[in-house]
Amino acid sequence: MSSLPASPSMVDGASLVARYRQVRARTTRLAAPLSAEDAQVQSMPEASPAKWHLAHTTWFFARFVLEDPAAVPDCWDVLFNSYYVGAGERHPRPRRGLLTRPSLEEVLGWREAVDARVVRGLETGAFDPARRQVLLLGTHHEQQHQELLLTDIKHALWCNPLAPSYRPDLAAVAHAPGAAAQALRWLSRDEAVVEIGAARWPDAGAGFAYDNETPRHRVLVPAHAIAHRPVTNAEFATFVAEGGYATPTLWLSDGWDHVQREGWRRPLYWHEDGAREFTLGGWRERDPHAPVCHLSHYEADAFARWAGARLPTEAEWEAWAAGVDVEGNFADDDASLHPVAPRDAPAADMPADLFGNAWEWTGSAYAPYPGFRPLPGVLGEYNGKFMSGQLVLRGGSCATPRDHVRASYRNFFPPHARWQFSGLRLARDPD
Known part of the structure; x- marks a missing residue:
């Protein structure tokens, strides 16, 4: 992957650590009200399971920021690439709901492992300015998926005859x-x-x-x-x-x-x-x-x-x-x-x-x-x-x-x- 050009206007390390932690934590909180079954469902080809959103956003940082093949478990690269043809093969979008493995628990564990490596890299100065720009882009990318997580689970719950609420307090x-x-x-x-x-x-x-x-x-x-x-x-x-x-x-x-x-x-x-x-x-x-x-x-x-x-x-x-x-x-x-x-x-x-x-x-x-x-x-x-x-x-x-x-x-x-x-x-x- 070609790097983004460095810029003097780049977010400084401390601010970027804070933003990264805040964005990543919010995605996890958004998924917290969902059961493993909720997080697995895909109600239409245009939507994605919540588990997939949690994994794909993690894949972005592992693939484009850490740039370490070992940061992505075996075969997960294909599962959680979205549309980056230049990054390799991709699992078909309409069939993301069939990915019962890895489990939600495994995906959440992977998020923690990648987060620890990214934060450590920021705090120790391991990432050059161009890599930090990619990381900043990744936080904005994840915010897009936060919205998609909400709109996608709303459609899935609407499809359920029980018409359940996403969060009990919202009801x-x-x-x-x-x-x-x-x-x-x-x-x-x-x-x-x-x-x-x-x-x-x-x-x-x-x-x-x-x-x-x-x-x-x-x-x-x-x-x-x-x-x-x-x-x-x-x-x-x-x-x-x-x-x-x-x-x-x-x-x-x-x-x-x-x-x-x-x-x-x-x-x-x-x-x-x-x-x-x-x-x-x-x-x-x-x-x-x-x-x-x-x-x-x-x-x-x-x-x-x-x-x-x-x-x-x-x-x-x-x-x-x-x-x-x-x-x-x-x-x-x-x-x-x-x-x-x-x-x-x-x-x-x-x-x-x-x-x-x-x-x-x-x-x-x-x-x-x-x-x-x-x-x-x-x-x-x-x-x-x-x-x-x-x-x-x-x-x-x-x-x-x-x-x-x-x-x-x-x-x-x-x-x-x-x-x-x-x-x-x-x-x-x-x-």
Whole structure:
């Protein structure tokens, strides 16, 4: 594997030790409520077992930081490689749930062994600056898997007729409807040339950013208006009640095919009784004022058409988000692991709830920025090779760690994906 270039802006050793320990401990805590059976299940090809997430994130540090073949037990390299073709063979993703061995106990023991070696390497100065940059990247990679662990186990528990909760305390959390959502307002901006994206990491002075966020560049953003808050459950319920899922003229062709083939009639996890939704705390009454979530891009786009609007481009979204602090309902809050009614906007002329609660679909294809260069070596497979057939989401969700997102962060999924905490915000062109 080619190393990342060294950088004077690299996180210092003590800070990196603290971050590594914090991130690794949080993943273990997220898995703690799960039985060995829970951690083994794979409910669909797109999801992965919790045990696999625990092992794969450990494999990343063993393979790319320790770079010692002995750090990965025999044959586990194939089991827990995800999509790094340059790193060797991989077990098929749809069959990860068949990996009953190694056991959950063995995987957790491996995590402890790798953690001890990584921390010792940091504390003794055994890792050069380039290796520390890879380690920092690995902590952000693990935070992505923390969110996936939550969304994947939510889907698995929803598939269980017993509808169990992920954590008993979440089932007991009171979820009275939040404050009534304000009437939707439109915030307008004139045409302007703006800068979006992040400086290349790990260039000197640059904060952490994935390669797909770079380079920072100028774009022309046309005059437009954006909704001051996300679309709510109540608003989407009206779309459902007025036949949105039965009106082909609202849907992209592929989206309509999915509606017909999969029998979509409401967002994922909405109960057919019209009142409840499935959460990580089990079934509960749906808050009409909270942002709607678990929508595919097709559903978000269809709603926007029905509302006489459209989805914002990622450049429009980022131009607004650049002036907003990264605050909101994140996984760190740990109160509900579910969207809540939006907070007030930071200012009357700024949008509310851009960060946290639910990822917001944009109308932008996931494509390289002008001058994009993937990371060198095998790590270059991390983002760039997926720039086909995906759409961009922005802002983070209630399952995202707060320090994992920023205005330039580009999440991406195929348009049919709906098991993530994904919602929408409307935009429109001038009259």
